[in-house]
Each structure stands twice: as structure tokens, then as C-alpha cells.
Amino acid sequence: MATGDDIVSLAQKYLGTQYVWGGTSPSGFDCSGLVQYVYGKSGIQLPRTTYNQIMVGASVQPDQLRPGDLVFFDTDASKKGPDHVGIYIGGGRFIHAPAPGQGVKISSLADSYYMNRWMGGRRISGVSTAPDPNALAGEVTPTLDAHELAETYGMSYAFFKSQPELYKKLKEAVAGQWTPDKFQAEVKNTKWWKQTSETARQAQVLQKTDPATYNAQMQAARVQAQKLAVQSGAVLSDKNLSQLAKNMVWYGWQPEQIQNYLGQFVKFTDKEVLGGMAGQVAEAIKQEAYKNGVAVTKQSVLNNAQYVVRGLTSMEQITASLREQSAGLYPGFAEQIKAGADIQDLAQPYIQATAQELGVPETNVSVYSPQVKAALNRVNAQGQPEPMSMTDFTAQLRSDPAWRATQSAQDKTMAVGRQVLADMGLVR
Structure with a gap:
């Protein structure tokens, strides 16, 4: 395992090497190229760009930096995120390839240019680091004041800088040498604090610090x-x-x-079906509607499936509504429906009679069939709902032209004819 001192010693060998955009070798480095090369020589592979390098390792606060850690800055106001990186060497200083026309050099975190553009520190796995005995000494002290004050909230200097309202308070606190208690009271009185939930504050801080x-x-x-x-x-x-x-x-x-x-985003697929929970709900709605003899549209099924997924209604409430509609559509059976019976079950004798008399599969007959629906909703001479008796219903079916074409009708006609001839003594 490489030590932080090993990393620093190797990096210092390239002091003065000229800056080259995209450079990744001793013939010329850019900032992330220098970092990648030095770590690579130490057996640690890092991504090529600054933006990706900040994703590696663990977050380190300014007052906890150790030789060999990486330090990141946002030096281009036109772009969001880190665009410059260096290697911390201790004593509040770091080595980096700064810009075209300059060689690799050592700079101080106390420099207001870098202090105001601080993004974060990262400790890379595979590097053994030791505490920096000079971390708070001499020139580092003014650099860390603002950072340390920000840390009283568990927030980084970079985060305060990203929030104009908070950054203004931080600068006032540093200039006025506020106590941590006064600083915290002022922060909690900001519009940002009052209008941002605790989880949102934590997420925003994490986004900037780690x-x-x-x-x-x-x-x-x-x-x-x-x-x-x-x-x-x-x-x-x-x-x-x-x-x-x-x-x-x-x-x-x-x-x-x-x-x-x-x-809100439950939709039919290109095959006109719903998936997941919505699909299960849609199927249940159609089955309940069928059992209760209620016609439902595609849009109605979709709407109700959405409401169930959103928690705005339940399958029990939808079923109750369908049963209420069913009682209204079939008033002659309203009491039975309200008691829990399904109209499809109540209509079964009519369905079976229709299938038998007209010679069609029973699966082709339902409460929606004209003959069955008319029988279920018959009214008496007083205008009151009174379902048709099975005797009358059977007689009505046999008056249907479709009945005459059935085998049953032909057999019955032959039987009547044979009986007439028998009565006339023409056949035995």
C-alpha cells in the first residue's frame, strides 16, 4: 500500500513540468493528468477527468486533510461542478498543474482564490495517510476559519458558497467573528432554512460535500x-x-x-393492456362489472385503476359502486343485489333457458343478451318491476324466429304432426 508521503514525494519530482491541456505524462500535465499519473505510478488507478476523480474515495473535510488526499475546486463559473484538482501535501498546501503557461507548482489553501472556489477533499482507498501535524498551523488558519465555521452545521464551505443567502451569512460570521451559537441562530433564521425540509437540506449538503x-x-x-x-x-x-x-x-x-x-402515469400499452398492479385492478374491475351486469368503458377502467394505484379509492369502494349501479339497472332484483347476490347468478335460469331453447352455447348468453335483459327488467300492469316468469319467458323464446330453426323446434313440430296423424288414426 502506498503512503501519502510516497504520493507527495513522487508528485514533487514533477515541479516545473509545463501545463499541457490533456497531458498525462512528464512531457506535460493538466491538473487531472498529473493526479492520474502520480497515483498510477503508485499502483492506484484513477479516472481521467476531475469530474470523475471527485467520485472516488471518501469525503474529507478541510481540517481533516492529510498528505496524499485530493483537493477539488470550481474555478470556472460558467460550468457547474469541480474543474480543478490537486494533491494535498500538508501544512495547508497542495501541488497541482494550474493553467497554460505555468508549470506544476505548490499553492496554499490560504490563497483567497482557492478558498473561495473550494469544492471538497477526497481520501483515496489504497493510500495510507497519517495526520498532518501542521494542518492548523500558520498560514492554514485563516483558510480553515470559514470552512470550520461551516462545519458547525455539518456542511462544507462549498455548500455554503452554492447558496447565496447562506454564503452571505458565512462571510458576515467570519468578518464579525461570530460565535458558533450566533452563527447557527442566524442560519436557522434564513429563508432557505425555513423553507427547506430536513431531508432536502441533507440531500443538498451531500450533493456538494460528497x-x-x-x-x-x-x-x-x-x-x-x-x-x-x-x-x-x-x-x-x-x-x-x-x-x-x-x-x-x-x-x-x-x-x-x-x-x-x-x-398519474398508469397508461395502456400498445397492446391495450395495463401492467402491474394497475393491470390486476383493471381485470378485477371488468370482472366485477360483468358479474353485476354493468357496462364499463375503457376510459372508466383506466381512471379507476389510476385512482386505486394512487390510493384515492379502493377495490372495495369500486365494487360497492358497481353493485349500486346494478341495483338501479335491475330494480326487480334490487333487494337480492343489495344483500350480496350477483345479477349474473340471479339471471342464470334465464340464461340456461335461452341457450337451451335457441340452441346456442351457454357461454354466448349473458344478462346483456336482449331477451334476458328484457325478461329481467319486465314491468307489470301497474308499472312496477316484476321479472318475467320462466313459463312466459320460455313461451316468448319459442315465438322468436330463431327458435324455429333449432333442432328442438323441428323435433317438437314433428311430434305435434305425428300426434295429429295418430289422432286421425293414420299412424300408430
């Missing part, structure tokens, strides 16, 4: 969000998925909130 961990949390949330979307039958765009993941991480969304969000 982007690698933050990105890992966001990716894990995306995976979980996608899994929940599939389970719910929601179809999310990449933007919707990212928003849900952010809501889960930043705002600590509970399962009910997640389901309510997902329910």
Missing part, C-alpha cells in the same frame, strides 16, 4: 423507482423517473406519496 455518495443514492433511488413503476403499471419517462428519484431522496417520500405520483 457527490460520489449522493450520486450513488440517486442511482439507487432510480432503480427502486423503476421497480415500483413496473409493479404499479406506471409508464415513466426518463425525466419523470429522475423526478421521482429526487423526491424520494430529497423529500423522503413515503410509499403513499410514491404511489400517488405513479398513479
